[in-house]
Amino acid sequence: MNNLQAIVFDLDDTLYSERDYVLSGFKAVGNWADVNLGIDRNQGFTTLCNLYHQGVRNNTFNQWLAIHQIENPEVVTKLLNVYREHSPTISPFAESIDLLKTLTKSYKIGLVSDGYLQVQQRKWAALGLDLFFDTVVFSDSLGRENWKPSTAPFKLVLDRLNIPPEFSVYIGDNPRKDFCGARQLGMSTIWVKRSDSEYGDLQPPSLEYHPDLSIDSLSQVLELVRSWD
Numbered sequence: 001m002n003n004l005q006a007i008v009f010d011l012d013d014t015l016y017s018e019r020d021y022v023l024s025g026f027k028a029v030g031n032w033a034d035v036n037l038g039i040d041r042n043q044g045f046t047t048l049c050n051l052y053h054q055g056v057r058n059n060t061f062n063q064w065l066a067i068h069q070i071e072n073p074e075v076v077t078k079l080l081n082v083y084r085e086h087s088p089t090i091s092p093f094a095e096s097i098d099l100l101k102t103l104t105k106s107y108k109i110g111l112v113s114d115g116y117l118q119v120q121q122r123k124w125a126a127l128g129l130d131l132f133f134d135t136v137v138f139s140d141s142l143g144r145e146n147w148k149p150s151t152a153p154f155k156l157v158l159d160r161l162n163i164p165p166e167f168s169v170y171i172g173d174n175p176r177k178d179f180c181g182a183r184q185l186g187m188s189t190i191w192v193k194r195s196d197s198e199y200g201d202l203q204p205p206s207l208e209y210h211p212d213l214s215i216d217s218l219s220q221v222l223e224l225v226r227s228w229d
């Protein structure tokens with residue numbers, strides 16, 4: 001790596017813990033269900049958290065309503081909307097802020113993040129990180145077909161930063177989608193592989209999905225990129 005000029009980050013589970021977003025959403029759902037379904041908010045929240053900790057991911061609200069003897073697809077849709085539309089209470093990892101404060105002095109900083117546009121925008125507003133970033137790309141604004149591992153959001157972020165891919169690095173947590181498109185363009189890639197994160201145990205599905213380097217924590221980024229200069 002020569003002349004690193006731009007550092008581009010993923011958002012969820014890279015700059016903050018997505019688990020905090022999930023719990024924040026469960027709290028909103030618990031509050032809504034207390035008022036509208038008569039389910040005690042603390043009990044409801046605790047049951048949602050228990051399902052999450054048991055590994056339930058895709059049909060959490062169906063299972064949760066079944067526990068409370070409610071079977072109504074319209075209620076599931078409503079709960080999903082409450083979850084997606086809530087204003088989250090989330091904070092960046094402490095090391096994210098320390099790192100960004102230092103990096104902004106020497107590099108251009110960008111974001112490429114997947115997920116429903118308005119959901120990601122609400123997370124971004126809650127995290128208060130915008131002041132550190134030169135540009136932010138939510139891939140959903142380019143259409144669902146341009147979510148990672150598409151190269152399109154990476155191309156857009158680099159065009160806006162006006163930096164060629166070979167002078168840039170992408171830092172993310174999910175080997176199933178974060179590194180393939182970035183590498184295809186010629187960016188370097190770093191996997192932040194936290195032992196307690198959602199995707200820490202996943203393996204890249206094939207060679208082209210592999211990152212160039214892996215680290216345990218964002219606090220190792222600074223030393224790494226300085227060694228490239």
Ligand SMILES: [Mg+2]
Nearest residue numbers: 010012013173
């Ligand atoms: Mg992520």
